[in-house]
Amino acid sequence: SIIDHWASESTWNLDIYSVSQDGRYIIVRHALVATETASLLTDAGHETVLVARTMLPGASVLGEHTASRLLQLHKPRHVAHLGRSPRVIRTHSDRITVGLDDGTQIDGDLAIVAHGTIPAAPSPWSGPDGIPVDTRLRTLAAPEQRIYAAGGLAIHHYPRHSSYRIDHWDDSAAQGVHAAHALLHDVGHGDDPGAYLPVATFSARVHGHTLTGAGHPALGTSTRVVSTEPLLVAHHLGDTLVALTGIDAVPLVHQYVSHLHESTLT
Ligand SMILES: Cc1cc2nc3c(=O)[nH]c(=O)nc-3n(C[C@H](O)[C@H](O)[C@H](O)COP(=O)(O)OP(=O)(O)OC[C@H]3O[C@@H](n4cnc5c(N)ncnc54)[C@H](O)[C@@H]3O)c2cc1C
Numbered sequence: 001s002i003i004d005h006w007a008s009e010s011t012w013n014l015d016i017y018s019v020s021q022d023g024r025y026i027i028v029r030h031a032l033v034a035t036e037t038a039s040l041l042t043d044a045g046h047e048t049v050l051v052a053r054t055m056l057p058g059a060s061v062l063g064e065h066t067a068s069r070l071l072q073l074h075k076p077r078h079v080a081h082l083g084r085s086p087r088v089i090r091t092h093s094d095r096i097t098v099g100l101d102d103g104t105q106i107d108g109d110l111a112i113v114a115h116g117t118i119p120a121a122p123s124p125w126s127g128p129d130g131i132p133v134d135t136r137l138r139t140l141a142a143p144e145q146r147i148y149a150a151g152g153l154a155i156h157h158y159p160r161h162s163s164y165r166i167d168h169w170d171d172s173a174a175q176g177v178h179a180a181h182a183l184l185h186d187v188g189h190g191d192d193p194g195a196y197l198p199v200a201t202f203s204a205r206v207h208g209h210t211l212t213g214a215g216h217p218a219l220g221t222s223t224r225v226v227s228t229e230p231l232l233v234a235h236h237l238g239d240t241l242v243a244l245t246g247i248d249a250v251p252l253v254h255q256y257v258s259h260l261h262e263s264t265l266t
Helices: 012-019 032-043 064-074 169-186 250-257
Strands: 024-028 047-052 079-082 086-091 096-100 105-108 110-113 154-157 201-206 209-215 222-227 231-237 240-247
Touching (some): 032 047, 064 209, 064 240, 096 110, 169 201, 201 250, 222 250, 231 250
Parallel strands (some): 024 047, 024 110, 047 079
Antiparallel strands (some): 086 096, 222 231
C-alpha cells in the first residue's frame, strides 16, 4: 500500500501514552520519523519541542518546497529551535535538560534523539559503509560470485549522480525482488531485469496530512512545483524525473509515478 505509517506501525505509539500524561517531549533532529513522532505526541495532547540543525529541516531529503510545507504544519503546534545543535544532555531525577549551542536550556520529561540509521553489513563487508552494488544489485566486490545485496545496506550508484542508499520498507522489498530476478537471469533462468531504479512510494502522517513520496528525492538537483494545492513537487536530476513528493497528493503521485526516470525532454 502507498500508506506506510512510519510511526503508527512501529512501536512508538504503544509506549508514548504510558510514559507521561501531558508530558513535555524534546525531539532532537528532524527527519521523517521525528516529524511523525512529533505529530503523534501533539495529537495525544503532549507538548513537543523540536530541535533541528538546519533552518529548514528535511530540505536536503525532501526538497525545499515540501520541507517548507511541513514546517508550516509544525509551526503553530511546536516550539522549534531551528539551526541549533545540542551541546549537552543532562538527566535529573524528575526531568531531562538539553543545552543548545546558543546557550538555550530546554527542560522536558523525555528527549528523543532521531539520529537515523547506518547499515550493519555482515562480514566481510562489516562497517558503516554498506555494500556497494552494480545496477543488477550484484556486489561490486565480487561481481562474478553471484553475491547480491538489497535493502537498507545496498549502496547504489545512479547514472550521473553519486552513491546513494534508500532506507524504507517498500524500496527494500522492491530491491529484493530485483536482486532475485537478476540472480535468475545470471543463472540462465530469466530475462535481464535491467538497471535498478527506485520508484517505490513512502508516506508519513503529519498533523492530519499525508506526506507522500516516490523514488528517491535526494537524487534530485532541482525541484519543480507541479501543483500547489495539493502540493506536488517533481525532483529532477538534469532533465530526468527522479522523484516526487507531495502533501495530500496520493492520487497525483500515482498519476506521475510511471514517468519516474524518464527524461522530460523526450
Ligand atoms: C524506528 C524506525 C521506524 C521505521 N519506520 C518505517 C516505516 O514506517 N515505513 C518504512 O517504509 N520504513 C520504516 N523504517 C525503515 C525500515 O525499517 C528499513 O528501511 C527496512 O527495515 C530495511 O530493510 P532491510 O531488509 O534492508 O533491513 P532490516 O529490516 O534491518 O533487516 C536486516 C536483518 O539482518 C539481520 N542481520 C544483521 N546483521 C546480520 C548478520 N551478520 N547475520 C545475520 N543477520 C544479520 C538483522 O538482525 C535484521 O533482522 C523505520 C526504521 C526505523 C529505525
